Amino acid sequence: MMEKTPVRTDVIIVGAGPVGLFAVFELGLLNLKCHLIDILDRPGGQCTELFPQKPIYDIPGIPNCTGQELTDRLLEQGKPFNPVFHCSEMVTQLEKNSDDHWQVTTDYGTLLEAPVVVIAAGGGSFMPKKPPIKDIEDYEGTSVFYAVRDMDQFRGKNILIAGGGDSALDWVNNLQSVAKNIGLVHRRKVFRAAPDSVNKFISMTDEGKAKFHLGQIAALHGNNGQLEGVTLKCEDGEIFQDCDILLPFFGLTMKLGPIADFGLNLHENLIPVDTARFETSQKGIFAIGDINHYPGKLKLILSGFHEAALMSHAAFPYIKPDEKLRFQYTTSSSNLQNALGINKK
Amino acid sequence: MRIFITDRENKEHELVAEEGRRMMEIIRDAGLPVKAECGGCCACATCHVYVLEDWFTKLTEADEEELDMLDMAFDVRDQSRLSCQIIMSDALDGFKATLAPDYD
Numbered sequence: 237m238m239e240k241t242p243v244r245t246d247v248i249i250v251g252a253g254p255v256g257l258f259a260v261f262e263l264g265l266l267n268l269k270c271h272l273i274d275i276l277d278r279p280g281g282q283c284t285e286l287f288p289q290k291p292i293y294d295i296p297g298i299p300n301c302t303g304q305e306l307t308d309r310l311l312e313q314g315k316p317f318n319p320v321f322h323c324s325e326m327v328t329q330l331e332k333n334s335d336d337h338w339q340v341t342t343d344y345g346t347l348l349e350a351p352v353v354v355i356a357a358g359g360g361s362f363m364p365k366k367p368p369i370k371d372i373e374d375y376e377g378t379s380v381f382y383a384v385r386d387m388d389q390f391r392g393k394n395i396l397i398a399g400g401g402d403s404a405l406d407w408v409n410n411l412q413s414v415a416k417n418i419g420l421v422h423r424r425k426v427f428r429a430a431p432d433s434v435n436k437f438i439s440m441t442d443e444g445k446a447k448f449h450l451g452q453i454a455a456l457h458g459n460n461g462q463l464e465g466v467t468l469k470c471e472d473g474e475i476f477q478d479c480d481i482l483l484p485f486f487g488l489t490m491k492l493g494p495i496a497d498f499g500l501n502l503h504e505n506l507i508p509v510d511t512a513r514f515e516t517s518q519k520g521i522f523a524i525g526d527i528n529h530y531p532g533k534l535k536l537i538l539s540g541f542h543e544a545a546l547m548s549h550a551a552f553p554y555i556k557p558d559e560k561l562r563f564q565y566t567t568s569s570s571n572l573q574n575a576l577g578i579n580k581k
Numbered sequence: 582m583r584i585f586i587t588d589r590e591n592k593e594h595e596l597v598a599e600e601g602r603r604m605m606e607i608i609r610d611a612g613l614p615v616k617a618e619c620g621g622c623c624a625c626a627t628c629h630v631y632v633l634e635d636w637f638t639k640l641t642e643a644d645e646e647e648l649d650m651l652d653m654a655f656d657v658r659d660q661s662r663l664s665c666q667i668i669m670s671d672a673l674d675g676f677k678a679t680l681a682p683d684y685d
């Protein structure tokens with residue numbers, strides 16, 4: 237197999253929540269380029285995943301903005317520095333390579349290399365919720381999947397999808413053409429999904445191309461990881477439903493994930509750092525935002541912003557060892573303003 | 582006032598509750614295992630409880646947002662509620678509920 241050459245950059249940021257996004261700006265002011273990786277399909281972390289439409293009142297100077305608005309503004313602020321986003325990818329490995337640089341690998345096969353890695357992983361990776369059905373783990377990866385990466389894998393299968401949101405409906409609609417049979421099990425007749433997908437699903441059931449089961453999954457049946465069917469708890473009792481593939485879509489939950497195996501010191505699932513540099517137990521690896529821990533830590537967005545600024549200055553010498561870092565204000569520095577594209581008009 | 586919460590090992594806990602707080606906060610602050618990941622924003626369904634029958638009818642009805650979010654909970658029953666959407670009031674003195682199963 238051919239060795240893949242990693243893409244080189246100045247800083248790799250693990251997590252594109254508000255703090256990772258602001259780090260792009262602070263590093264950008266120091267003329268450092270960033271790549272960001274997030275398992276979510278869009279930037280914003282908790283702000284866009286958990287409270288996109290809810291107001292935040294404690295961002296300095298912004299009396300009121302929603303999680304989505306804050307994310308949009310952070311993206312706009314970082315835009316002059318052209319950050320590269322790798323969304324829907326999870327960082328699975330962090331190791332030192334032969335150049336003494338850090339190398340990051342994602343579950344999607346992306347390979348990046350940089351002198352500095354910033355872990356801005358917040359409450360951890362947003363990962364699919366695994367329903368607490370007895371023995372479900374015996375079937376994971378063979379018959380039970382929480383995401384679809386390759387539709388072909390499900391060709392000719394008897395597929396059952398569980399849930400009533402966008403993911404559940406989208407996948408019923410998309411997998412219908414490859415499946416032998418496809419069904420959706422949901423606890424009520426109301427779907428919390430885009431009207432278009434709901435209509436498409438309803439017409440598919442009318443045409444007999446997909447089946448709707450009103451109920452919930454109560455038990456799994458099969459052997460050696462191969463599912464043969466499920467027990468559905470429906471209004472008038474339990475029924476057995478054939479299926480060899482089950483795709484549960486019940487939303488996401490935050491889990492520390494692979495960060496636990498990066499070889500960093502951890503304290504109750506948080507990464508201890510010093511409060512001058514926000515560096516971890518490994519040189520060149522920094523941790524900012526909700527994921528870090530130090531005496532007096534407050535899990536607030538504004539704390540993460542402060543940490544991003546100090547981290548950037550501490551990280552600079554690793555990337556530009558021969559350059560002297562000058563402290564400048566955006567208000568008065570023409571260098572910084574040029575970098576921000578302000579004098580270019 | 583007091584509420585009685587049965588945990589997943591079937592042990593009942595008597596908790597002191599204050600008017601105006603979310604029931605989820607009382608359960609979480611007592612150290613019982615509700616993740617309450619979204620902090621009460623009705624965005625995670627990890628504060629799911631089964632309300633004891635008689636008490637269910639005493640609650641103000643769940644709004645559409647809560648019903649939608651219950652879709653993300655597991656083993657939803659007729660007495661299911663998201664405890665972050667229940668605001669404590671005197672009328673709930675003696676309230677009883679059980680923690681619903683948790684996601685991994």
Ligand SMILES: Cc1cc2nc3c(=O)[nH]c(=O)nc-3n(C[C@H](O)[C@H](O)[C@H](O)COP(=O)(O)OP(=O)(O)OC[C@H]3O[C@@H](n4cnc5c(N)ncnc54)[C@H](O)[C@@H]3O)c2cc1C
Pocket residue numbers: 250251252253254255256273274275276280281282283286287291292293294325326327328356357358359360361362492493494495524525526527535536537538540618619620621622
């Ligand atoms: C309901 C609610 C209300 C809140 N209100 C406020 C408020 O009013 N004011 C305030 O200051 N704070 C508030 N917070 C807290 C605030 O949301 C967090 O402090 C903030 O989101 C932390 O930002 P972060 O960038 O550190 O992490 P996060 O926002 O958690 O983002 C981290 C990102 O990293 C990703 N990630 C983690 N590990 C990996 C990996 N291995 N590979 C790929 N991606 C990974 C995650 O998927 C996630 O997207 C609130 C939080 C909640 C839940």
Ligand code: FES
Pocket residue numbers: 605617618619620621622623624625626627628650663664665666
């Ligand atoms: S705490 Fe998240 S829905 Fe109740």
